[in-house]
Amino acid sequence: MHDSDREHEQSLLAAAALGSLDPSDLAALEQLLNTSPTARAELQQLRETVALLPYAAAPATPPAHVRARLMERIAADQAQRAPVARPASSRRAGWLAPAMVAVLAVVVLFLGGLTLSLQGQVATLAETNQQLLAAVSDLRQTMAASEAQQAQLAAQLTRSEQQIARLNEQIAHERLLVSFVSAPGVATRELRPAKANLAARGEMYMYPGESQAVVVFSGLPPLQPDRVYRFWLSDGVQRIAAGTFQVDAAGLATLVVNAPREVNAFTEVMVTVEPATDAAPGEVEVILTGTL
Structure with a gap:
């Protein structure tokens, strides 16, 4: 293998470990990993090293x-x-x-x-x-x-x-x-405000074929103790509740979604404001919506 080819492989592995791989290089990375056990081992080592960086x-x-x-x-x-x-x-x-x-x-x-x-x-x-x-x-x-x-x-x-x-x-x-x-390879979907006067958003990170996803919210107003934000998944026929959350004083929150099947099997997502318990009175209001 030429030095230039080796340097290109190292660049691909480093970018993949850091999560900054250019989409145009994804096919080259997949071909390399499929044909080289050594490259797969190096990528795993690089990912483990990157994961430890925040704790150094x-x-x-x-x-x-x-x-x-x-x-x-x-x-x-x-x-x-x-x-x-x-x-x-x-x-x-x-x-x-x-x-x-x-x-x-x-x-x-x-x-x-x-x-x-x-x-x-x-x-x-x-x-x-x-x-x-x-x-x-x-x-x-x-x-x-x-x-x-x-x-x-x-x-x-x-x-x-x-x-x-x-x-x-x-x-x-x-x-x-x-x-x-x-x-690397994570897909993202955006949740937009259902009302024009709401400066809030959500970013949903998911992998095709996986039932788990992560949603990061910003700009949401804090709620009273008897109210919660609820995340919903919909496949066009059935709507499924996938977790509740609260935001901090700055309007930030994260939610790990565990869907009953692969996330990409659903077509829509939304966030509502609802009573914290079924016994508590209050209306249900749609705050954010998005399509998958």
Whole structure:
């Protein structure tokens, strides 16, 4: 193999691992992977390395002004995007356009920063947990503390362990989101506002033939505690509820969709605002819609 051919293969594998492969190069990548076990092994190693990059730095919480600046940039981008009617063939395009790649980069950076922050919280809680264990051990050995103090420390230890478990679950969730939306070959579909005065949107990332998808929302207003956002899938005959979610103060949220069959078997998606429980009164309002 010539050096130039080898360099081209390395470029293809690196771009695929980073999720920045040009659509025109997809056929070349698939041919390479089908004919070369070595290339498949190299791509797997590169993906594992890229997945570890967000955790190479020490855990740190992003400053408040950085988050504010990011939200301002997202809001400015949405303000500049005027609704433009697109032909059906364009709406069904599965590859990410340059603008979608930019949005994806912002999402990955945001999720990576959030994961680092959660790791820092887990480390702090783990240290506190060890201190509590040592304190409980000393109390049991010396019997100097009262039963009430031991019960209080034991309760605090239980709460700490539960919080660590929740944070570990959230870290696993954020890692799944990062790996899903940044993987090569992912298709995206856009959810647009059902009302002209709503500056909100959704980006749905999916793989043909897979039942799982990820949806990233921005610009949605926070709801009252008795209301929730609900995500729906429709095949033209049946409408299926595929999860509920709330947004943070900045109007951002992510949702992992687990459909009863492959996602591309459905033709439409939508987001509604509904009562949190069936017993609670309130109207159902359609907020976002999209086609698959």
